[in-house]
Amino acid sequence: MKVPYNYLPFEFKENHSIFDEWKKLIRSTDFTLGKYVKKFEDKFAAYTKSKYCVSTNNGTDALILSLKALNVGKGDEVISVSNSFYATTGAIVAVGATPVLVDCDERYQINIDEVEKKITKKTKVILPVHWAGASPDMSRIIKIARKYNIYIVEDACMGIGGRVNGSHPGTLGNIGAFSMHPLKSLNVMGDGGMIVTNNYKIYQWILKYRNHGMVDRDNIDIWGVNYRLQPLQAIVAINRLKVLNSVIKIRNLNAKYLDKKLLSLYPNLKIPKRINDHVETFSLYMVLAEDRDKLLKELIRKGIEAKVHYPTPLHKQKAYLRRFKKIKLPVSESQSKKLITLPVHQFLKKNQLDYMIKIIKDFYLTN
Numbered sequence: 447m448k449v450p451y452n453y454l455p456f457e458f459k460e461n462h463s464i465f466d467e468w469k470k471l472i473r474s475t476d477f478t479l480g481k482y483v484k485k486f487e488d489k490f491a492a493y494t495k496s497k498y499c500v501s502t503n504n505g506t507d508a509l510i511l512s513l514k515a516l517n518v519g520k521g522d523e524v525i526s527v528s529n530s531f532y533a534t535t536g537a538i539v540a541v542g543a544t545p546v547l548v549d550c551d552e553r554y555q556i557n558i559d560e561v562e563k564k565i566t567k568k569t570k571v572i573l574p575v576h577w578a579g580a581s582p583d584m585s586r587i588i589k590i591a592r593k594y595n596i597y598i599v600e601d602a603c604m605g606i607g608g609r610v611n612g613s614h615p616g617t618l619g620n621i622g623a624f625s626m627h628p629l630k631s632l633n634v635m636g637d638g639g640m641i642v643t644n645n646y647k648i649y650q651w652i653l654k655y656r657n658h659g660m661v662d663r664d665n666i667d668i669w670g671v672n673y674r675l676q677p678l679q680a681i682v683a684i685n686r687l688k689v690l691n692s693v694i695k696i697r698n699l700n701a702k703y704l705d706k707k708l709l710s711l712y713p714n715l716k717i718p719k720r721i722n723d724h725v726e727t728f729s730l731y732m733v734l735a736e737d738r739d740k741l742l743k744e745l746i747r748k749g750i751e752a753k754v755h756y757p758t759p760l761h762k763q764k765a766y767l768r769r770f771k772k773i774k775l776p777v778s779e780s781q782s783k784k785l786i787t788l789p790v791h792q793f794l795k796k797n798q799l800d801y802m803i804k805i806i807k808d809f810y811l812t813n
């Protein structure tokens with residue numbers, strides 16, 4: 447039996463409604479920004495209960511734009527985590543600031559006890575990640591940020607459709623950045639991203655900077671960039687936003703089923719604690735596994751496309767060590783040797799989940 451990780455062939459099997467809208471767009475030749483991009487931004491602002499949304503060409507640029515909007519640059523420090531996708535630290539480096547990476551906790555989220563210890567006069571931003579589509583304790587991060595008068599930029603790239611005590615990830619800090627990469631919970635047929643904020647000044651600046659600093663066709667106010675979302679992708683995003691809640695619901699059902707069935711494998715397999723008032727997106731369903739590399743091999747051999755996110759934390763990457771001092775983050779380092787990501791997507795059938803559970807159980811019983 448095959449248990450695929452990639453759900454895209456199933457997701458876009460039925461695409462008539464997207465094609466119909468694409469045809470309208472092609473007839474209009476409105477190929478930059480325009481009404482579909484604006485419509486998506488309005489819908490996403492409403493969905494997240496944010497005042498403002500600006501779409502971007504991807505999640506990395508959404509993070510860069512967020513930091514730039516707060517005038518973060520050379521000489522500034524940004525506190526973030528090492529166990530994330532490259533783009534989190536990459537965005538900090540791209541704006542010329544210094545990443546100050548802290549360790550994570552047992553739920554793979556930023557260790558908030560470590561954050562306060564790392565604050566200096568140069569700290570301008572805390573950049574927590576909603577890693578895997580789960581969330582850190584945002585209320586504690588907000589308290590620290592208020593106490594020291596620093597900004598919060600949330601990397602909510604994997605958090606679209608989640609909830610933190612009733613709020614949407616990315617809406618609790620000053621700015622939230624999201625990605626619509628094909629493997630995120632709200633995805634397009636290529637790259638896309640967005641930013642949300644409740645601050646009008648920040649919104650106006652981002653809007654302008656994203657589009658060459660233009661005030662109108664003949665005048666620029668500041669030097670900007672072109673980080674625009676493609677209208678073709680805005681159409682896909684509007685279409686996918688309609689099914690987002692049901693995607694999250696099915697992923698949660700699958701994750702809860704896996705949690706329940708794999709619980710008995712403790713301590714060989716450790717499932718992270720789930721928080722009652724949080725809704726995770728399960729962009730990644732990750733557990734800590736003994737003999738991870740052997741288990742991974744066995745799963746692949748049996749047709750189950752498990753993955754590792756990631757075998758090397760950011761502070762151990764060559765790119766990091768070229769520029770910054772060596773640091774030790776024992777939890778991230780030890781987790782990177784044990785984490786395994788199992789398929790959990792919305793197109794999996796119960797027999798595929800059961801098959802995966804059986805293979806994992808057999809592995810630990812015979813090893």
Ligand SMILES: *Cc1c(COP(=O)(O)O)cnc(C)c1O
Nearest residue numbers: 504505506531533603604625627
């Ligand atoms: C995907 C992702 C990004 C980058 O988004 P892109 O759209 O691929 O540029 C940044 N941070 C995290 C946590 C991500 O998962």
